[in-house]
Amino acid sequence: MAGRGGLSVIISLAVMLDGCALLAPRLAPTPAQLPPPEPAQFQRLTDALIERARRLDAMQADAVMDYAGGGQHLKVRETVVVKRPASLRVEALTPFGVAAVVAANGTTVAIYEPSNNTFYRGAASADTLDRFARIPLPPAQAVKLLMGLLPQGEADFAAPASVWSENGMLVGSYSMPAGEVDELGFADGQLRMVRARDSSGGGYEVNYSDYRDIGGLEFAHRLEAKFLNTGIRLNVKYNDVIVNPTVSDSQFVLVPQGTVRMIDLDRPAAGGHG
Numbered sequence: 001m002a003g004r005g006g007l008s009v010i011i012s013l014a015v016m017l018d019g020c021a022l023l024a025p026r027l028a029p030t031p032a033q034l035p036p037p038e039p040a041q042f043q044r045l046t047d048a049l050i051e052r053a054r055r056l057d058a059m060q061a062d063a064v065m066d067y068a069g070g071g072q073h074l075k076v077r078e079t080v081v082v083k084r085p086a087s088l089r090v091e092a093l094t095p096f097g098v099a100a101v102v103a104a105n106g107t108t109v110a111i112y113e114p115s116n117n118t119f120y121r122g123a124a125s126a127d128t129l130d131r132f133a134r135i136p137l138p139p140a141q142a143v144k145l146l147m148g149l150l151p152q153g154e155a156d157f158a159a160p161a162s163v164w165s166e167n168g169m170l171v172g173s174y175s176m177p178a179g180e181v182d183e184l185g186f187a188d189g190q191l192r193m194v195r196a197r198d199s200s201g202g203g204y205e206v207n208y209s210d211y212r213d214i215g216g217l218e219f220a221h222r223l224e225a226k227f228l229n230t231g232i233r234l235n236v237k238y239n240d241v242i243v244n245p246t247v248s249d250s251q252f253v254l255v256p257q258g259t260v261r262m263i264d265l266d267r268p269a270a271g272g273h274g
Contacts, residue, residue: 042163042172045186050154055217058083059147060245061238067134069232074134080238081245082147086124086140087252090133102132103254104139109265110254119256122265134234136227137204146236148208148220151182151196169193190218203228214243 060081067074076099081089086106092099101112109128111120122128130136137145144151152174160172169185169192176182180203185193190211197203204227208220221238256262 037163037165037170039160039163039172042160042170042186045170045189046157046160046172046184048189049150049184049191050157052217053149053154055244056084056147056149057244058247059219059241059243060247061241063239064237065134066235066237067233069227069230076134080146081247081251082143083247083249083252084143084147084149086138086143087247087249088129088133088139088142088146089251100132101254102129103252104129104142105249105252106139108253109139112254112256112260116261117259118261118263119254120263120265121254128265130232136230136232145194145204145206145223145225148191148223150184151194152176152180156182157184191220197228201229210237212241214241217243219243 058081061079063078063080065074065076065078067076077093079091079093086104088102088104090102092102098114100114103110104124107124109120109122109124109132111132112118113120120132124139126136126138126141129139129142133142135142135145141151143149150157156176157174159174161175163170163172165171166185169187171183171185171193173181173183179199181195181197183193183195183197184191185195191208193205193207195203195205204225206223206225208223210221211218212221213219219238219241221241223234223236225234225236226232227234
């Protein structure tokens with residue numbers, strides 16, 4: 001009798017354990033068990049970004065620019081107008097009016113500072129935009145960064161060299177002809193990150209967020225950029241964004257009015273009065 005009772009207990013326990021096994025939730029696969037991202041899936045996101053760029057020609061917005069680097073920290077309210085491929089106009093504002101106007105058209109950068117009635121002009125370069133607009137990129141790359149576009153030409157993004165998951169993003173890398181490596185990161189179908197690194201280890205990384213629909217185009221209203229090997233950081237928050245406004249090329253050309261102090265940035269010693 002005791003033996004039969006023990007056998008009944010064993011059978012009952014076996015049934016209970018089997019039931020528990022049936023009811024126990026399945027463990028989620030570990031990251032190592034997840035299938036790797038497919039390059040084709042990533043390329044579809046890149047192609048959608050290229051198509052978006054074809055519909056995006058210009059942008060105008062109010063902005064708050066927060067800059068840190070070189071021992072400086074500045075926070076400036078601005079109006080920004082950009083037009084592809086390399087036109088840019090930034091007006092830095094104070095409670096008393098315009099502090100400075102910077103206009104670039106791909107070949108030339110001009111700056112006017114009303115407070116000292118000084119007009120600067122020079123070749124379009126990263127150094128000039130960094131000095132006066134706090135964007136250490138040549139105009140063509142600055143326009144792409146501010147508008148959330150591919151850092152290079154569309155033809156260079158035909159197929160990713162590799163694809164992986166990183167911080168909740170699907171990330172892919174592309175090898176550029178000049179040795180630069182560009183990486184794109186997507187989340188929820190939107191561009192979230194661009195990393196552009198040259199052969200010397202320089203370049204930049206920018207993160208995009210706060211996307212809003214404007215006339216059928218998703219546009220990031222916030223970007224945070226850091227420039228590699230420099231320690232420079234740039235945060236921009238847009239308000240009142242207008243996509244594809246009617247913009248005249250004359251907006252990106254400054255002409256000195258009246259008698260102003262003229263400084264040639266390419267020949268600083270030749271400064272004089274006009």
